[in-house]
Amino acid sequence: MLSKRSLVGVPLKFHTLALLFFLFLGGQVFAADPAVSDSEEAISAGKSVFNANCKTCHKLDQKAVGPALRGITDRRSIEWAKSFIKNSQAVIASGDEYANNLYAEYNNLMMPQHEFLSDADLDNLLAYIEYGDKVDPAAEAAAAAAAGGEAGAGGGGIPTQYLTIIIVVLVIVLFLILVVLGLIISILTKYVNKQDLDETDKEFVSQKFEFGKVFKSDAFIIIVTALVVALVAKTAIDGLYTVGVQQGYAPTQPIAYSHALHAGTLEIECQYCHTGVEIGKSANIPSANICMNCHMHVQNVQGQDGISPEIQKIYDAIDNNQPIEWVRIHNLPDLAYFNHSQHVKVGGIECQTCHGPIQEMEVVYQYSSLTMGWCIDCHRQTEINAQGNEYYDKLVQLHSDSKDALKVKDIGGLECAKCHY
Numbered sequence: 001m002l003s004k005r006s007l008v009g010v011p012l013k014f015h016t017l018a019l020l021f022f023l024f025l026g027g028q029v030f031a032a033d034p035a036v037s038d039s040e041e042a043i044s045a046g047k048s049v050f051n052a053n054c055k056t057c058h059k060l061d062q063k064a065v066g067p068a069l070r071g072i073t074d075r076r077s078i079e080w081a082k083s084f085i086k087n088s089q090a091v092i093a094s095g096d097e098y099a100n101n102l103y104a105e106y107n108n109l110m111m112p113q114h115e116f117l118s119d120a121d122l123d124n125l126l127a128y129i130e131y132g133d134k135v136d137p138a139a140e141a142a143a144a145a146a147a148g149g150e151a152g153a154g155g156g157g158i159p160t161q162y163l164t165i166i167i168v169v170l171v172i173v174l175f176l177i178l179v180v181l182g183l184i185i186s187i188l189t190k191y192v193n194k195q196d197l198d199e200t201d202k203e204f205v206s207q208k209f210e211f212g213k214v215f216k217s218d219a220f221i222i223i224v225t226a227l228v229v230a231l232v233a234k235t236a237i238d239g240l241y242t243v244g245v246q247q248g249y250a251p252t253q254p255i256a257y258s259h260a261l262h263a264g265t266l267e268i269e270c271q272y273c274h275t276g277v278e279i280g281k282s283a284n285i286p287s288a289n290i291c292m293n294c295h296m297h298v299q300n301v302q303g304q305d306g307i308s309p310e311i312q313k314i315y316d317a318i319d320n321n322q323p324i325e326w327v328r329i330h331n332l333p334d335l336a337y338f339n340h341s342q343h344v345k346v347g348g349i350e351c352q353t354c355h356g357p358i359q360e361m362e363v364v365y366q367y368s369s370l371t372m373g374w375c376i377d378c379h380r381q382t383e384i385n386a387q388g389n390e391y392y393d394k395l396v397q398l399h400s401d402s403k404d405a406l407k408v409k410d411i412g413g414l415e416c417a418k419c420h421y
């Protein structure tokens, strides 16, 4: 008995302490939120959920329509984040102070509900928000520099202002050459005249240059006629190519809607509003309903009071059941057929290639000429985007013995009937 007591006595205390200690530690571990997963699968699954549901309004490291999301699980608990994502209005209605402040800060812009997201979806989302697409500042700066360089060199070839300078310099050089030639002629004539020459040679040396003769010569007449014919033909063809060209056309729109704000600053994707670009011929101008997804709640620019008169116009359109009468900017004549999905989805061409830097435009203007020559030039130069397109595999194979890459012209991009009904 004694021995048992002594055996157990001290160690019992020790055991109890140790047990309590471990229980305490364990409690800490288990009571804390389960950490956000950093597995590759979770991050990439989260990215697709994010792109499908959140990207319109959120970025990870920058404020967009909604706040920058990275670090949300440091600011709030995982449980809070999940319930807010599922139904932010419920969290706000519960009187949560943080949520109410945030809501006010964002102009009472209601974030949509995401009740349909499963718990696994939410876990993946948080994994992506925490660990996905980390930007390395150095790499980003380099990319920005590269983009800047590209923009500087954009348009290709020599900028027009340099062309003018080059032409002026060339003219001056030509003039100088003429002067020098004249000097050489007069020196040579003087020198030759000092020699003993027979009559015919003398006559030859001292002959005057007669313009009259030149004008009457057959060669001159032929050259001039050819030049005039070429010029007239060129103007006529240019004229044909540019009938109805409206490059630079920028009409005033009924609502002061800004692409620089929505597509630039807020980085809303083009497809969010121009829903047709990937599926059909026409890009579509959004109806007022699409504006209302956000403007039901955003009534003015941050920091202003009351409802913006421009946004009021969207409400009026909805109330009166009248479409907003946007003025059409790009407009091909009926005889031409142009299909957006063919160029954007199949061809993989960026909107900006044809429409210019829309995301910087306060008011949209027509950036390209939209002439037949413009379409054809691009079809001559642009390679087919055959990657991942089985339809083209065979064509590319057939074409593989030719040296040039497969261009749009090679699949019939220059055939009249492809573009004309």
Ligand code: HEC
Binding pocket: 049, 050, 053, 054, 055, 056, 057, 058, 065, 066, 067, 068, 069, 072, 075, 081, 084, 085, 088, 102, 103, 104, 106, 107, 108, 109, 110, 111, 112, 114, 125, 294
């Ligand atoms: C229509 C725009 C919109 C969409 C889509 C949207 N959000 Fe939000 N989100 C907001 C706004 C605005 C806020 C600021 C709070 C408010 O106004 O309700 C916000 C706030 C949040 C917050 C709190 C941020 C913080 O710093 O506390 C989280 C987390 C969040 N959103 C996650 C998501 C996730 C995840 C998705 C996609 C499943 C999503 N949101 C989709 C607009 C949006």
Ligand code: HEC
Binding pocket: 253, 257, 259, 262, 263, 268, 269, 270, 271, 272, 273, 274, 285, 286, 326, 327, 328, 329, 330, 331, 351, 352, 355, 358, 359, 363, 364
């Ligand atoms: C929030 C909605 C929205 C987003 C996002 C948006 N647009 Fe627009 N876009 C409009 C509206 C509304 C118009 C008609 C009014 C106007 O011309 O400004 C328009 C007009 C245009 C036009 C001229 C159409 C015509 O009449 O010929 C082009 C081109 C265009 N958008 C391209 C883009 C591109 C490219 C992007 C992405 C970088 C983009 N848009 C993003 C709403 C949007």
Ligand code: HEC
Binding pocket: 056, 057, 065, 255, 256, 257, 258, 261, 262, 266, 268, 273, 286, 287, 288, 290, 291, 292, 293, 294, 295, 298, 300, 301, 302, 308, 309, 310, 311, 314
């Ligand atoms: C994804 C959300 C979203 C969509 C869709 C959207 N907007 Fe906006 N818009 C905003 C936000 C956010 C602001 C306020 C930006 C700020 O606070 O600086 C705003 C600002 C504006 C303003 C500026 C108001 C002022 O007083 O200067 C106008 C005008 C406007 N939007 C028109 C439209 C029209 C028209 C459409 C539909 C073609 C549209 N918006 C679609 C989010 C959206």
Ligand code: HEC
Binding pocket: 270, 271, 274, 277, 281, 282, 283, 284, 285, 330, 331, 332, 333, 338, 340, 343, 344, 349, 350, 351, 352, 353, 354, 355, 370
């Ligand atoms: C290959 C050149 C090209 C590309 C790339 C292109 N567009 Fe267009 N876009 C045009 C032409 C040409 C028209 C005039 C079409 C017409 O009048 O039938 C047009 C017209 C439009 C219009 C006016 C409405 C309509 O459908 O006629 C909008 C809006 C538009 N484009 C948006 C976009 C967006 C957004 C993208 C990128 C996702 C894009 N475009 C990519 C050439 C292009």
Ligand code: HEC
Binding pocket: 332, 336, 337, 338, 339, 342, 343, 346, 347, 349, 353, 354, 370, 371, 374, 375, 376, 378, 379, 382, 383, 384, 385, 408, 411, 412, 413, 418, 419
């Ligand atoms: C920036 C370059 C570019 C411009 C500008 C452009 N296209 Fe295209 N176009 C393409 C590419 C690339 C394809 C091939 C897409 C594919 O892989 O099917 C194409 C394909 C086509 C086709 C289908 C050809 C075929 O044989 O299947 C038609 C029709 C067409 N374009 C019409 C036009 C018209 C009309 C215009 C001018 C209003 C135009 N395109 C301007 C790049 C351009």
Ligand code: HEC
Binding pocket: 240, 241, 242, 243, 244, 245, 332, 333, 336, 370, 371, 372, 375, 376, 379, 413, 414, 415, 416, 417, 418, 419, 420
């Ligand atoms: C890649 C597309 C494309 C191809 C291929 C093409 N065209 Fe065109 N064509 C156009 C477009 C776009 C216009 C409208 C240009 C404008 O409005 O300035 C046009 C305009 C014209 C016009 C002028 C009509 C007018 O009202 O000014 C004639 C004529 C014409 N095309 C004939 C032809 C013939 C003939 C061929 C075949 C050798 C041909 N096109 C091939 C796209 C094309």
